[in-house]
Amino acid sequence: MKLATLADGTPDGRLHIVSRDHQRSQPAVAARTLQAALERWVSVEATLRAESEALNAGGGEPFDPAHALAPLPRAWQWLDGSAYDSHGELMQKVFKLPPVDRGGRPLMYQGTSDRFYGPRHDVRLPSEDDGIDFEGEFGVIVDAVPMGTSAVDARKYIRLLVQINDWSLRKLAPIEMKTGFGWIQAKPASSMAPVAVTPDELGKHWRDARIDLPLKVDWNGRRFGAANGYPMSAGFDELVAHAAYSRDLVAGTVIGSGTVSNENFREIGSSCIAERRGIEMLDTGEPRTGFMCFGDTVRMEAAMPGGTPLFGAIDQKVVKA
């Protein structure tokens, strides 16, 4: 099942069912908004799936991602992991951070969730001097998860998969990291691709609570990376359990993978500029690629093998606030 939220003038937008080929959509009958659907998922899922099957058989209106908000335009909670160790190790080099003994614990921070940009929204930021960077990620949206849920049990609360651009201001990030308090200024609002999908849409590419598909990232129209989502050192199940240790997770909590990264980044490229700069530092002693300028665009899309669309594309521009 595929879901999108179209702009209707309200902060939460209007939930739509989207056809498997992303050509058509129709307003969901079982719930007005995705948040409302998530809050009573067990009782509305069957109806939503029936609506989806009917739409896939025909009908609906043309689906235009240009009118899409983020599937969840705002959420009560956004927790972002950093589950690709090849990325984390490079970041330590870029920011000259000492290695951290995490004792097997996943990395995770709490980010701003009161707004997720839609896939075509311009992203307003204060200054090019802050080191504007994209971060291509995958994410899950969970049902209510009770405090203390194990990783094994966490899988059953994963309702939807999404594709995210976690905007970062790289010059501010190490300053904030050194405080130990995490990021405020370095992590403005993130963006989501237009379509949220149930895990079954991925077939065998949803594997071990990971998305086994490449995320294609283009910066100003040129391919920048196509790292595969699978090699997370902690799967989404483990990230959910980590988050739920001392809190109940509210329905609609979004949990991110962190920047998708693979060990063979020299061949397949990167999902963020900071990683490429890290590679340049390893290879030549200094970063050569600059960060984004106002007017730059970034496009991110993960499709099924054969080209069937999945989340649709994030395709947006950075502008001066």
Added chain:
Amino acid sequence: MKLATLADGTPDGRLHIVSRDHQRSQPAVAARTLQAALERWVSVEATLRAESEALNAGGGEPFDPAHALAPLPRAWQWLDGSAYDSHGELMQKVFKLPPVDRGGRPLMYQGTSDRFYGPRHDVRLPSEDDGIDFEGEFGVIVDAVPMGTSAVDARKYIRLLVQINDWSLRKLAPIEMKTGFGWIQAKPASSMAPVAVTPDELGKHWRDARIDLPLKVDWNGRRFGAANGYPMSAGFDELVAHAAYSRDLVAGTVIGSGTVSNENFREIGSSCIAERRGIEMLDTGEPRTGFMCFGDTVRMEAAMPGGTPLFGAIDQKVVKA
């Protein structure tokens, strides 16, 4: 003007006007919930103030804080500062952290905001082994604040003042701090005192965007501290501006002061156990006071000189989840 939210079976509860003496309350007419009021504050404030004046003249029902939720039972954003340097310096000693050159920037982390406990709610936590601690704080609730707002301009967006208990799990905090990502497991949901007040209720005790009143903290019925809220190294105006550098703040964003602490903590005591342990480490080389046990209670209240109530009291128990 004083506002509270009473339980009515919905997540956001029902907004009530509270009389100045906290003896009576009545449902607000101008808005059903505090979030709704904050989203159109400029148009509803005058009506709410008229309702407040009428209630102070007489009428209403008895106000029972036992039925109060947090004034804002959930918020789209909770950002907590650490603006008392006497506390921060002690914490560095307790956790053996290296000193951080912050370059004059305030400290702030993003915490979970999908739930604030009410003032009498039991607080469910997973284990006594995690070092359960209270943190008595003050906070502000702001209107929508545009990205890039200065500290001077930030003052006009501060709509309400609140009193907060920022629960912390101290054994987990340093582990998470070392990652630089901030806290997830170490910072479960916080609590709020029952009454949110407009700054004018404090008269001269709202000064330089700081609350110039002592916060009395009792642990299991014994006075633990009574630090004054004034000596913040960055006022709430500066905290709001810091938060709004690269994001628009949504109406209803809650911004905390961090644990209230004064330099003469040996005389007036502390607003959290970790600070007392820090003092013990300074004085004797090791901490002697243990953290909280299940069944322990904490009470926190800041009243006006002369005893007029202000935020009401947080008075709650820690229980096993």
